Amino acid sequence: MSGELKIVHDEAARRFCAALEGFEACLMYRRAGAEIDLYHTYVPEVFRGRGIAEQLCKAAFEYAKSKGLTVIPSCSYISGAYLKRHPEYESLVRQGPSSNPLVSG
Numbered sequence: 001m002s003g004e005l006k007i008v009h010d011e012a013a014r015r016f017c018a019a020l021e022g023f024e025a026c027l028m029y030r031r032a033g034a035e036i037d038l039y040h041t042y043v044p045e046v047f048r049g050r051g052i053a054e055q056l057c058k059a060a061f062e063y064a065k066s067k068g069l070t071v072i073p074s075c076s077y078i079s080g081a082y083l084k085r086h087p088e089y090e091s092l093v094r095q096g097p098s099s100n101p102l103v104s105g
Contacts, residue, residue: 005052007059016059020047027056027075035094036064039074057082061089070094 005018017026025043029036038060043052057078064071071092073079083089 005055007055009059009063016056016063018052018056020044020052023047025052025056027053027060029060031069034069035072036060036069037072037074038078041075041077053077054082054085057086061086061092064092065089 008017010017014031015026015028017024023044023046025047026041027038028040029038031037038057041053041056061071063069069092071089072094073083083093
């Protein structure tokens with residue numbers, strides 16, 4: 001698996017997905033007004049370490065940017081690793097606690 005994946009934005013299910021040889025990777029979100037809470041990123045174990053989560057995150061951040069949304073990075077991957085590698089998206093991020101403290105990344 002190399003190169004750009006085809007990322008599908010499933011607005012009805014509130015997720016960004018990529019088909020992976022019979023598996024699916026996805027980034028799930030909640031939307032409230034002008035905020036989008038990116039709360040969980042999942043990549044099947046056999047596909048981890050290939051930049052798939054990063055491509056899902058890029059799709060979600062570009063969507064938020066295009067719609068003028070504020071991002072709440074509840075997912076630990078996004079709030080930790082992804083944003084450290086992509087400071088260009090920091091201006092979209094709401095600082096402070098997650099919208100739902102019961103959600104873990």
